[in-house]
Amino acid sequence: MNYASYEEYVDDIVSMIPPEVEDDFAAIFKNHLMVLAENHWTQYLTGDRENYLLTEDEIQQSWKSASMELVERSLMNLIDMGLIETGVNKNGEIVYGASKEGLEYVKKLDK
DSSP states (O other), X not given: OOOSSHHHHHHHHHTTSOTTSOHHHHXXXXXXXXXXHHHHXXXXXXXXXXXXXXXXXXXXXXXXXXXXXXXXXXXXXXXXXXXXXXEEOTTSOEEEEEOHHHHHHHHHHXX
């Protein structure tokens, strides 16, 4: 299939996302694909690439990257809400844990 633009191409890929996938994730995934597809499209138009199509591996990597970004955004939102605290362990790794407010919130949900 031929596309008039990389946006049209990405929209076609995104249209195959199952409906049960959250809209936030679909938007992040689409953004990742847009960046990659724009680069491929430019290379194709300048003759540096045989075609503008993304490989299956590139699409899968974009899916994984979007997943990681959604997790990161979710964690940051929970931190901003005061439900999760962060710290650094003795190995210098970032650790996450429920804050006092987070534990109280979970108890309210359990009732």
